[in-house]
Amino acid sequence: MRDLRTVRLHLPLPLSALLRSVLSLSVLSLLLAVGTAPAAAGARDPERPVVTTDRGQVRGRAHGAHHTFEGIPYAATPTGALRWRLPERAARWEGVRDAGAPGARCVQLPVLVPGGPTGSEDCLHLNVTAPAERAVRGRPRPVTVWFHGGGFHSGSADVYRPDRLAVQGDSVVVTVNYRLGIFGLFGHPELGGAPGFALADQQAALRWVRANAARFGADPHNVTVFGESAGGLSVCAHLTSPASAGLFHRAVVQSGSCSTTMPPRALLPTLGTYEPFVPQQRTVADGVAAAERLGCGRPAGALDCLRALDARTLATPELMQAFSLLPYGNGRLPLEPRRALEEGRFHRVPVVLGTTEDEMRLFLSQTLAAYPIGDEAAYRSRLELSFDAATARDVAARYPVSAHPTPALAWATVLSDASFICPTLRDGRALARHVPAYGYRFSDTDAPNFTGLSAPPDLPFGAAHGFELPYLFTMVPLAAPQQELADRMTGYWTSFARTGVPRAAGAPDWPRLGAAPPASVLSLAPGAGGIRTVDAGAEHHCALWDAWSQAPAGAR
Numbered sequence: 001m002r003d004l005r006t007v008r009l010h011l012p013l014p015l016s017a018l019l020r021s022v023l024s025l026s027v028l029s030l031l032l033a034v035g036t037a038p039a040a041a042g043a044r045d046p047e048r049p050v051v052t053t054d055r056g057q058v059r060g061r062a063h064g065a066h067h068t069f070e071g072i073p074y075a076a077t078p079t080g081a082l083r084w085r086l087p088e089r090a091a092r093w094e095g096v097r098d099a100g101a102p103g104a105r106c107v108q109l110p111v112l113v114p115g116g117p118t119g120s121e122d123c124l125h126l127n128v129t130a131p132a133e134r135a136v137r138g139r140p141r142p143v144t145v146w147f148h149g150g151g152f153h154s155g156s157a158d159v160y161r162p163d164r165l166a167v168q169g170d171s172v173v174v175t176v177n178y179r180l181g182i183f184g185l186f187g188h189p190e191l192g193g194a195p196g197f198a199l200a201d202q203q204a205a206l207r208w209v210r211a212n213a214a215r216f217g218a219d220p221h222n223v224t225v226f227g228e229s230a231g232g233l234s235v236c237a238h239l240t241s242p243a244s245a246g247l248f249h250r251a252v253v254q255s256g257s258c259s260t261t262m263p264p265r266a267l268l269p270t271l272g273t274y275e276p277f278v279p280q281q282r283t284v285a286d287g288v289a290a291a292e293r294l295g296c297g298r299p300a301g302a303l304d305c306l307r308a309l310d311a312r313t314l315a316t317p318e319l320m321q322a323f324s325l326l327p328y329g330n331g332r333l334p335l336e337p338r339r340a341l342e343e344g345r346f347h348r349v350p351v352v353l354g355t356t357e358d359e360m361r362l363f364l365s366q367t368l369a370a371y372p373i374g375d376e377a378a379y380r381s382r383l384e385l386s387f388d389a390a391t392a393r394d395v396a397a398r399y400p401v402s403a404h405p406t407p408a409l410a411w412a413t414v415l416s417d418a419s420f421i422c423p424t425l426r427d428g429r430a431l432a433r434h435v436p437a438y439g440y441r442f443s444d445t446d447a448p449n450f451t452g453l454s455a456p457p458d459l460p461f462g463a464a465h466g467f468e469l470p471y472l473f474t475m476v477p478l479a480a481p482q483q484e485l486a487d488r489m490t491g492y493w494t495s496f497a498r499t500g501v502p503r504a505a506g507a508p509d510w511p512r513l514g515a516a517p518p519a520s521v522l523s524l525a526p527g528a529g530g531i532r533t534v535d536a537g538a539e540h541h542c543a544l545w546d547a548w549s550q551a552p553a554g555a556r
Helices: 013-019 163-167 197-216 230-240 280-293 302-307 317-322 337-342 361-365 376-386 389-398 407-432 480-499 542-550
Strands: 050-052 057-059 061-063 066-073 096-098 125-131 141-147 172-176 218-228 250-254 277-279 326-328 351-356 437-442 520-524 532-535
Touching: 050 197, 066 163, 125 163, 125 197, 141 197, 141 230, 141 480, 163 172, 163 480, 172 197, 197 218, 197 230, 218 230, 218 480, 230 250, 230 337, 250 480, 277 280, 280 302, 280 317, 280 326, 337 407, 351 407, 351 480, 361 407, 376 389, 376 407, 389 542, 407 437, 407 542, 480 520
Parallel strands: 057 096, 141 172, 141 218, 218 250, 250 351, 277 326, 351 437, 437 520
Antiparallel strands: 050 057, 061 066, 066 125, 125 172, 520 532
């Protein structure tokens, strides 16, 4: 199995798998989030409001305009006999449970430095954030449920601080932990396949929201799921999972579409085509191989043997990242999600979906030292490695080095269009045949770099993967024009959660996507005219990438 010592928090599923054998990638750890909930009637301490959930009372914290309730268990601890079982309901508790701080993060490898695993298997907790005041005139607020990124092998709910979405957007925000890596996406014949525990955890959290939203002043019949990177892929999975039916009413997919893909040898000369969803048979085969490596390859009782191992033994870089792919062909995901969209087999809810303009710059920047793209010859070599001869010629014609400041930027543009932007637009067209769909492109090329990584001189980060997050969550300071954009984005996102139509005060209307070109999406950038409609399909040469995506695998 392949090895990567550290991973970055928002590394998307496909890219994390590509990079895990060749680099150590770290990011700035985000500020701990504080979840919130309105005070319950009769709470004695206004600084420590109490709400009664279906499992028992929880005591949170007041933060002026918003309240937080954190570390609330939504499922039983999945240890011992419950390891690699579908989530069970959390036990009831007596008295008032302290919910003034986040619960443990799920087992994962350190984000910033090399080292052993951190976190706990006792991690199936969520955080609730809501305005301090009760809903105006008794009208319940919409609920937005956030699934974090991290490649399904790292990340946690507590690093996202959603007070702007709650207070300015007048909504209740729930952020969710779910099992990661080998704990969340393991498969084995004794399990009957690969059940997809990470996705099942998220569905258990959504059932908790349905049961408890009203207790926090929110409407259980108006739930929006949203997520970025692996969280976006999670939302894609919920759109196509029969087990998610009725658990949400709108969806926002950020930089993680059902069709996210990667050209072969895009970042590294030795790696092939990569896609984020795999048949469960592959996961099961990997599970059998992992059991043998761990000394549990016996004909029967392998799971009992594996369940007897401690978490540190299981949470190696190889195992955590080998099981970071969402399996399909099971009851939770019967079809590969992109095929399900194409066939119209998804839940009929309005969807917002989009990407950043420069998705791949962050990832490519981490490979340039080992595999530089310093001149046109190196650029053409990448084209010839990644595409058949005819496609390579077409790409060179549409993305000439002369049109970009550096050859590395030309290649990053190719990868961003092929891997993220055009696949997302393909999904948008499929959705638009059946439901209202709205596309966006985050285009602030001066967005703050919150990663802790330095951009190479020939490859500035621009609007890289994840760089829209500080415009929705409180993370780093923004310049005045950027703060204005953040306000508009908060308005769009929360009005979509409330009504199914994204609108923001003083901002342009957001056009719906059509089932055919042009691909009219809202470009989001600061300053006068920064928010505008663009034809993203034309600007990003999506006809080329659509044709490439339909070519037989051997021709790609």
